[in-house]
Amino acid sequence: xxxxxxxxxxxxxxxxxxxxxxxxxxxxxxxxxxxxxxxxxxxxxxxxxxxxxxxxxxxxxxxxxxxxxxxxxxxxxxxxxxxxxxxxxxxxxxxxxxxxxxxxxxxxxxxxxxxxxxxxxxxxxxx
Numbered sequence: 001x002x003x004x005x006x007x008x009x010x011x012x013x014x015x016x017x018x019x020x021x022x023x024x025x026x027x028x029x030x031x032x033x034x035x036x037x038x039x040x041x042x043x044x045x046x047x048x049x050x051x052x053x054x055x056x057x058x059x060x061x062x063x064x065x066x067x068x069x070x071x072x073x074x075x076x077x078x079x080x081x082x083x084x085x086x087x088x089x090x091x092x093x094x095x096x097x098x099x100x101x102x103x104x105x106x107x108x109x110x111x112x113x114x115x116x117x118x119x120x121x122x123x124x125x126x127x
Contacts, residue, residue, distance in 0.1 A: 008053050009054055009055070009076055010054075011054070011057070011116065012057045015058065017116060018043070021115055022046070025054055025056075025114070028112070030048075031053070032047050032048075033045070034052060039057070041060070043055065043056050048078070074119060075118070076118065077109075077120075078123065079125075080122045082124075083110065086122060087099065087110065096112065097110050097112040098110070098111045107123060107124065108124045109121050110122040
C-alpha cells in the first residue's frame with residue numbers, strides 16, 4: 001500500500017465553532033466551500049485546486065470536544081503562492097501571524113492560529 005499523498009484533514013466541532021472554522025479557512029486561508037456528500041451530520045468540505053482537502057464535521061449532540069486537550073498534533077501546512085498578497089490580506093483582516101524562512105532553503109512560512117486554536121502554516125516557495 002504505497003502512500004501517494006495526503007487526502008484531507010478533518011476537524012469536528014460544535015456550532016458555532018464549526019462555522020467559525022469554515023469562515024476562517026475560507027476568508028483567511030483562501031479555501032473555498034464546495035460540494036459535500038449528504039452525511040447525516042452537518043458540515044462543510046473546503047477545496048483547494050478543485051480537491052476537497054479539509055472536511056469540517058459537526059460533533060454529536062453531547063459529545064465533548066476538548067479544545068485544549070493534550071495531543072501530538074502541531075499544525076497543518078498549506079502550499080501557497082504570493083506571500084506579499086497573503087501578508088497584506090492577513091494585515092487587512094487583523095489576523096496575527098508570524099513569518100519566517102526555513103534556513104538553507106527558498107521556503108518562507110507564515111504561521112497563524114484558527115478559531116479552535118490549531119496552528120496553521122502557509123508555506124511559500126521563493127525560488
